[in-house]
Amino acid sequence: MENILEIKDLVVSYGIIRALKGVDMVIPKGKTVVVLGANGAGKTTTMRTISGVVKSVSGQILLEGKDIRNKQPYVIAKRGISQSPEGRLILGGLTVEENLRIGAYSVKSKSNIKKSFDQVYDLFPILKERKDQQATTLSGGEQQMLAIGRALMVNPKVLLLDEPSLGLAPLIVKDIFQTVKKIAAEGVSVLMVEQNARQSLLIADYAYVMELGTIKTHGTGDTLLKDDALISAYLGKKKEKPSAAAEAKADEGAAETSAAEEDAADEGAADNPE
Numbered sequence: 001m002e003n004i005l006e007i008k009d010l011v012v013s014y015g016i017i018r019a020l021k022g023v024d025m026v027i028p029k030g031k032t033v034v035v036l037g038a039n040g041a042g043k044t045t046t047m048r049t050i051s052g053v054v055k056s057v058s059g060q061i062l063l064e065g066k067d068i069r070n071k072q073p074y075v076i077a078k079r080g081i082s083q084s085p086e087g088r089l090i091l092g093g094l095t096v097e098e099n100l101r102i103g104a105y106s107v108k109s110k111s112n113i114k115k116s117f118d119q120v121y122d123l124f125p126i127l128k129e130r131k132d133q134q135a136t137t138l139s140g141g142e143q144q145m146l147a148i149g150r151a152l153m154v155n156p157k158v159l160l161l162d163e164p165s166l167g168l169a170p171l172i173v174k175d176i177f178q179t180v181k182k183i184a185a186e187g188v189s190v191l192m193v194e195q196n197a198r199q200s201l202l203i204a205d206y207a208y209v210m211e212l213g214t215i216k217t218h219g220t221g222d223t224l225l226k227d228d229a230l231i232s233a234y235l236g237k238k239k240e241k242p243s244a245a246a247e248a249k250a251d252e253g254a255a256e257t258s259a260a261e262e263d264a265a266d267e268g269a270a271d272n273p274e
């Protein structure tokens with residue numbers, strides 16, 4: 001099978017902290033690959049290194065066979081990798097449509113921009129309904145849709161999603177994951193970091209589990225779902241808080257869950273089998 005992206009022996013350091021200690025991953029064309037792992041495992045670092053925001057020490061990041069490692073973020077974006085970052089980073093003072101238009105900043109062709117708008121509004125009809133509303137008025141789930149939609153405005157080959165389910169209620173998470181599946185079915189390859197292990201494995205073609213900057217294990221979504229020992233050892237820990245309070249917090253535009261809240265959520269951490 002053809003791989004759109006191949007990561008080979010990737011090493012990343014923040015000063016003396018070695019965050020990635022030789023990571024290997026492949027993302028086949030048009031598939032959804034999920035990256036799981038505990039807090040601090042190196043998931044976000046992997047995404048940010050692919051998109052060029054974080055520089056790596058050594059290794060390879062091959063996009064369609066060509067090494068893009070340590071290129072400037074705008075060059076990588078231009079080559080077809082688009083990221084929806086951890087914490088969404090929606091511009092609250094702007095409307096939905098203005099946020100999407102910013103996503104298309106690098107696209108020159110008006111007809112391509114129009115096509116992207118149509119595609120995003122087709123995937124997320126609620127965004128079309130709300131296109132003239134300020135982004136701050138959106139619910140947490142709608143803001144996440146907007147963040148994904150914005151990343152799609154450049155018509156990417158690869159979509160990087162960092163914890164799209166964070167802070168969202170279970171039903172909305174299901175919705176978002178179904179849309180991710182649809183995006184992949186339309187030919188965009190998806191690399192998605194998640195802590196919502198079971199639900200994300202349900203839609204994953206393939207998954208990697210990271211631990212302390214390395215790949216602990218990998219396999220198809222189905223295989224990992226059946227591995228009870230692995231699920232309880234590595235995937236039981238959650239930082240989502242799928243409660244009304246979390247949704248309300250997301251509604252206020254608060255992107256990150258605080259450490260104290262994460263701990264509180266972890267204590268009640270029965271993974272939602274839905």
Ligand SMILES: Nc1ncnc2c1ncn2[C@@H]1O[C@H](COP(=O)(O)OP(=O)(O)OP(=O)(O)O)[C@@H](O)[C@H]1O
Pocket residue numbers: 014017018019037038039040041042043044045046
């Ligand atoms: N900007 C930074 N400066 C220094 N160390 C960092 C920085 N960003 C991350 N780290 C460290 O690198 C390691 C990997 O962090 P990373 O954010 O990639 O983990 P993660 O798997 O995304 O975790 P989480 O689930 O909490 O989002 C951690 O030890 C973290 O403390």
Ligand SMILES: [Mg+2]
Pocket residue numbers: 043044045086
């Ligand atoms: Mg992270």
